[in-house]
Amino acid sequence: xxxxxxxxxxLDEMLQYWQDQDMMTSEQAKLLQNSYESKNFDWxxxxxxxxWIAMACGVISLGALLIDKDILSYLKKLxxxxxxxxxxxxxxxxxxxxxxxxxRRKTHQMQIFSNDALIFTAVMxxxxxxxxxxxxxxxxxxxFSLLILLSVLIYGVLAYVFKSRLIWAFVLLSLGAWFGTExxxxxxxxxxxxxxxxPLRFVFFGLLLTATALLLRKxxxxxxxxxxxxxxxxxYLFISLWLISVFGNYGTLDDWYKVKQLSLFYWGIISxxxxxxxxWIGLKYRDDIAREFxxxxxxxxxxxxxxxxxxxxxxxxxxxxxxAASFWIIGQRAEKIWNVEFLKK
Numbered sequence: 001x002x003x004x005x006x007x008x009x010x011l012d013e014m015l016q017y018w019q020d021q022d023m024m025t026s027e028q029a030k031l032l033q034n035s036y037e038s039k040n041f042d043w044x045x046x047x048x049x050x051x052w053i054a055m056a057c058g059v060i061s062l063g064a065l066l067i068d069k070d071i072l073s074y075l076k077k078l079x080x081x082x083x084x085x086x087x088x089x090x091x092x093x094x095x096x097x098x099x100x101x102x103x104r105r106k107t108h109q110m111q112i113f114s115n116d117a118l119i120f121t122a123v124m125x126x127x128x129x130x131x132x133x134x135x136x137x138x139x140x141x142x143x144f145s146l147l148i149l150l151s152v153l154i155y156g157v158l159a160y161v162f163k164s165r166l167i168w169a170f171v172l173l174s175l176g177a178w179f180g181t182e183x184x185x186x187x188x189x190x191x192x193x194x195x196x197x198x199p200l201r202f203v204f205f206g207l208l209l210t211a212t213a214l215l216l217r218k219x220x221x222x223x224x225x226x227x228x229x230x231x232x233x234x235x236y237l238f239i240s241l242w243l244i245s246v247f248g249n250y251g252t253l254d255d256w257y258k259v260k261q262l263s264l265f266y267w268g269i270i271s272x273x274x275x276x277x278x279x280w281i282g283l284k285y286r287d288d289i290a291r292e293f294x295x296x297x298x299x300x301x302x303x304x305x306x307x308x309x310x311x312x313x314x315x316x317x318x319x320x321x322x323x324a325a326s327f328w329i330i331g332q333r334a335e336k337i338w339n340v341e342f343l344k345k
Contacts, residue, residue, distance in 0.1 A: 001036040008038035083135040090129035097122035102162050116166055123170050126158075127151060145181035148174055159225070168225045172209070172232040179205050191251025199243035206237025230289060238275075238297045245271040245301060246308075261308045272301050299330075 101118035210233030282291025
């Protein structure tokens with residue numbers, strides 16, 4: 001069995017410790033040591049990161065192309081291609097890549113990252129096709145959230161037909177973008193929608209998405225998308241709660257600057273309360289996702305409050321000494337828990 005270097009060294013230390021404590025003989029330790037070896041290099045992780053960087057660079061290049069007026073005008077002079085043709089070509093290229101990527105999933109099942117990279121490229125081309133379709137229909141309209149809703153429907157159908165969690169992730173991302181732009185349009189681009197600023201709106205959006213995920217778990221047709229939907233809903237919910245604890249229900253930074261951070265303390269209590277509730281649910285129902293989200297964002301909330309209330313009032317040497325001590329204690333406890341869990345496995 002090939003292990004990472006750190007895990008291999010840890011096992012070596014434990015085997016040596018057990019020999020020193022006369023819990024096993026040297027022959028037994030040698031037999032166990034021969035059952036594993038350390039990896040020389042983690043090629044899987046390199047492949048994963050390489051594809052991520054490639055996809056990120058592709059998105060950046062596409063975004064730079066779409067927003068750079070000089071490049072767009074230059075391309076128009078060279079080709080003078082109508083927006084409708086660009087939309088059709090992008091859609092056709094996306095269709096070819098979808099077909100190719102899902103064929104590869106059958107014939108090259110082990111090439112996970114390259115298959116996902118093809119799907120990601122197809123998704124970007126689909127977004128490009130929808131964007132140029134909007135330009136063809138009319139770019140002066142302010143109700144562009146309808147185009148985002150169209151992308152949600154297209155991605156949803158593709159995710160269901162091809163049983164792809166990656167495309168479903170773009171469904172949820174586009175759904176959040178549609179929710180934000182649609183509420184902005186309905187409020188005539190005011191900072192508030194029925195009295196709620198953007199973070200507070202997404203708190204309810206995250207709750208709704210999380211509840212939907214729990215319903216998908218019981219539906220066999222959509223059971224595949226349960227985990228992605230559940231995690232996405234929790235991300236929307238907890239990030240929005242954290243933003244609310246910092247900015248409150250204020251629409252602009254100017255309004256936020258006028259109030260003391262201490263006056264927003266109740267938002268911090270609500271956010272921490274939801275984190276504690278999530279931890280309790282995770283422990284009671286053995287829900288690792290709920291437990292880890294609760295613990296992670298509870299720590300984030302506590303350290304956010306620490307920076308808010310003590311950054312200006314404490315001497316910086318004392319401030320960072322307390323911060324260092326707290327992380328040292330957390331690191332020690334985490335190390336002990338990790339050692340126990342690793343030994344159990």
